[in-house]
Amino acid sequence: MTSASIDLNADLGEGFGRWRLTDDEELLSVVTSANVACGFHAGDAPTMRRVCAAAAERGVRVGAQVSYRDLAGFGRRTMDVPADELAAEVAYQIGALEVFARAAGSRVSYVKPHGALYNRAVWDEEQARAVVDGVLLAGGGLPVLSLPDSRLHRAAAAAGLPVVGEAFADRAYTAEGTLVPRTEQGAVVADPEAVVERALAVARDGAVVSREGTRMPVRARSLCLHGDTPGAVALARRVRARLKDAGVRVEAFV
Template identity: 55%
Template sequence: MDLNSDLGEGFGAWRLGDDEAMTDVVSSANIACGFHAGDPRTLLEVCERAVSKGVVIGAQVGYRDLPGFGRRFIDYETADLVADVIYQLGALDGLARAAGDRVLYVKPHGALYNAIVHHEGQAAAVIDAVRRYDPDLPVLGLPGSVFLRLAHEAGLRVVREAFADRGYRPDGTLVPRREPGALLHDPAEVAERMLRLVTDHTLVAVDGSVIKIEADSICVHGDSPGAVEMARAVHDALAGAGVEIAAFAAAAS
């Protein structure tokens, strides 16, 4: 099972999360690309840290929305979104190559991630951008989403993602951050949920119902309170049960 986390989300003197500690735990790093978070120096340093620890680099592309941290929906024109995603991929890939590796997968961020669960136009725009930049790049997304369906139809490799620290609705979508039950904070509870996900492919939704979730990668948000503790708890629970922690994408040679 792959463990991923969102890294590089500080900006200048403002730091968010513990990128150094998280790269000791996860196998894949979703690194910001400067649109929702991250300045070039921060992103280069995180890429260098990931390379030094054998963590695979992914581009976390998002809306051009630094003030809102990419968590506000933007009604893009298709051509603008395609170009913005290509721009972000090229920027982070350049930094990753300077650090000794390259971008090996793509994960949309925040409001864009949630929008393309259902928004066919924006999902298609992200897919078009990835295919035009590098059609061999896998894409992470929510199981059952429009994004993963269209990506599969377009010939991209799709990677199904589950969230360790987020609550789920009965339909398998995430509870919006402003609603009760959206965020989980107890490392033991989170670890137990993820072990159940990996071994039984089920989770308990916010209403108490049991839902089926198939996942290839588990995300622990780097900006969540206690993120490192939760990531370690998930890592240790899975490893203790004999589950190998390994990236779904192999590092470049």
Template identity: 60%
Template sequence: MSSIDLNADLGEGFGRWTLGDDEALLDIVTSANVACGFHAGDPSTMHRIGVAAVQRGVAIGAQVGYRDLAGFGRRRIDYDLDELRDDILYQIGALEAFCRVAGGQVDYVKPHGALYNTAAVDEGQAAAVVAAIRAYDPALSVLCQPGSVLARLAAVAGLTVVGEGFADRAYQADGTLMPRSADGALIHDADQVVARAVRMAVAGEVESADGELITCDVQSICVHGDTPGAVDLAARVRAGLAEAGRTVGPFVSWR
């Protein structure tokens, strides 16, 4: 594929607290995963990001998470699965309201944090995510790790699955992300991050933390917006992808 999407998690402040430079990142990325108020974000932030994304032609995704503001959605919660489904529906609907006001729409769904990691391996929570998306709008894409349980169940349900790679996160040999608590889980060297992004986009592979070569068939690459120097790093990744011959644009435009 000659095209590649570049996404980032945005709108992850809350009230008076801000996290990352959303506006600057929106000038670089092509898809914005917007926090919907459960792990981070609030109505005014969703409104602001929706307007800014629409103005720039950036695709908008609902970044749905556990109801865990204190833990930033990075602590696993063993939900009642119907409750988890409804919490995800609630978040998609909340963001959709602000997107409509801005003249746009929610284009896709991406789980956040612990929900992302859990749905990658847990049939029950993955099924709850799929059920919420199908109930709300089966035309929405699902942005997730290729080869994950969520990717498989979403495809079986007839949803469009978009494989995602992480340029600034270390992988384990089984293709899952290394836990953030582990040494080396986050990659800070900009040259290394750019090289990994290009390798994913061009060769469809990534090297695990222990040197294993992992197939990584991705259509979108994530650069985290809350890391130090995120704006410069995202710009360098985008430039690197372009230099490698990839057209950088929102994956929703390819459908």
């Protein structure tokens, strides 16, 4: 299976006050979609405003990267949040980002959970539905970015929301098609050439290879490159250049 085009997304705005984790300006010159932290795992009002303005200037789509309320753990700690509370907090984060996106002449174009919430919504039906309820509460019928065939994918589709399948070029996969937990060795693919080859396999062949060596089909319209890994900007540029050389168009999915 060959994909004529693919979206490149990255997590941006993951700073707080004077502290910055991602090189937002440089990554915005490479990616087509920006998953902007909404203040719960990272990000604050000035950061959200700055990133939305820079994204709008470059024609990059703005997505709300919603999370559990976990600044200290960067949203990567397992949390048990009641469904009604989670739905309200998802809507709250989308609404906050929408203010700054509109002020920049843009809008929030999609929603993507972050970290522990992303992984929990893969298998936990209640949490997946809570995320969807939050998106619906925020209004607008926003597309949801998720692993294909996850609980979140199914819940969003059942609610009538557009669903965008996502793959990861720099994360290892299990034989079940889920991401290897970051607590396990080899969860993050460190070899730049391996990341590039995995990106090409997703875009051209619609496939990923698990850590066990199994080649698995993946229906992905968007490809994630993490902005907090060492050398993230250079790697993102390398991936985009190789995709272009392979005849794959890099363009936003919305």
